[in-house]
Amino acid sequence: MNTTAGSRFVNHSIAPVSSFQSAQGFFNIAHRGASFYAPENTFPAFQKALEMKADLIELDVTLTRDKVPVVFHDEKLHRTTNGKGDVQNYFERELNELDAGNWFSSEYKGTQIPRLEDVLKWASGTISLNIEIKKEAVTTAQKNGIVDCINELVIEHNMSEQVIISSFSGEALRRFRDISPEIPTAYLISSYSFGTTKAYQLMKTMNASGLNMKPRQMRKKLMQLVKKNKVPVWVYTVDDADEMADVIKKGATGIFTNRPDLLRQVASRVLKNHQK
Numbered sequence: 001m002n003t004t005a006g007s008r009f010v011n012h013s014i015a016p017v018s019s020f021q022s023a024q025g026f027f028n029i030a031h032r033g034a035s036f037y038a039p040e041n042t043f044p045a046f047q048k049a050l051e052m053k054a055d056l057i058e059l060d061v062t063l064t065r066d067k068v069p070v071v072f073h074d075e076k077l078h079r080t081t082n083g084k085g086d087v088q089n090y091f092e093r094e095l096n097e098l099d100a101g102n103w104f105s106s107e108y109k110g111t112q113i114p115r116l117e118d119v120l121k122w123a124s125g126t127i128s129l130n131i132e133i134k135k136e137a138v139t140t141a142q143k144n145g146i147v148d149c150i151n152e153l154v155i156e157h158n159m160s161e162q163v164i165i166s167s168f169s170g171e172a173l174r175r176f177r178d179i180s181p182e183i184p185t186a187y188l189i190s191s192y193s194f195g196t197t198k199a200y201q202l203m204k205t206m207n208a209s210g211l212n213m214k215p216r217q218m219r220k221k222l223m224q225l226v227k228k229n230k231v232p233v234w235v236y237t238v239d240d241a242d243e244m245a246d247v248i249k250k251g252a253t254g255i256f257t258n259r260p261d262l263l264r265q266v267a268s269r270v271l272k273n274h275q276k
């Protein structure tokens with residue numbers, strides 16, 4: 001297990017996923033896979049993230065009409081597929097017929113929307129995942145709701161020590177904590193938040209293990225508070241080298257990027273100089 005991670009706000013709660021990371025003491029997280037290079041939230045993007053030696057792959061999960069967890073970011077299909085309308089109105093077999101790669105490049109024509117189950121099978125024993133539960137898919141239903149469906153799949157595929165669950169939905173995180181207290185969770189601060197210490201208090205009410213935020217939300221008081229309490233801070237989405245360096249210097253535990261290859265170079269340079 002990589003112990004250097006301990007110096008960057010990493011508490012015991014995320015120790016298992018640390019064992020899958022490289023030796024930089026910092027988490028390089030491929031946002032929707034290496035999505036600068038291949039269509040987001042698809043197997044080609046995940047494969048590229050693995051080749052670029054990302055420590056974690058972030059992906060978004062929502063539910064189909066027949067309650068199958070699938071990996072997809074938007075509520076609607078049109079931006080990243082040849083379909084239209086709401087994902088949640090489609091049965092899984094209907095989504096299988098859509099093309100989720102051609103919008104990005106004809107090289108990826110024929111790429112399908114992945115089922116979470118298939119990604120878990122692929123990742124098990126190989127790479128850790130940050131599974132973001134889409135807020136729109138969270139309902140009051142517990143049995144057969146998205147949280148329980150994801151939890152069952154994670155356990156079935158022996159991935160409990162290889163996942164972090166994140167969400168903008170506090171309700172989803174509380175539920176996850178109730179049913180699988182050993183799996184780390186991270187609270188995505190609202191995009192409208194100014195990065196005050198209230199975000200930390202909210203996270204505590206969900207009993208979450210970490211905070212996800214934008215670079216502008218890494219405000220001094222909040223960062224002091226999380227550092228003092230050894231709370232991991234995950235920062236999204238940074239593709240610019242100068243901004244990556246700045247965010248690392250401010251103490252991020254990890255960065256979500258569409259360009260894990262670039263982050264790898266920047267992180268190794270900055271961490272070497274910064275820790276001198």
Ligand code: G3P
Nearest residue numbers: 058060132166212236256
């Ligand atoms: O989890 C970080 C980031 O993925 C949250 O924003 O819109 O890219 O899902 P979004």
Ligand code: CA
Nearest residue numbers: 058059060132
């Ligand atoms: Ca996401």
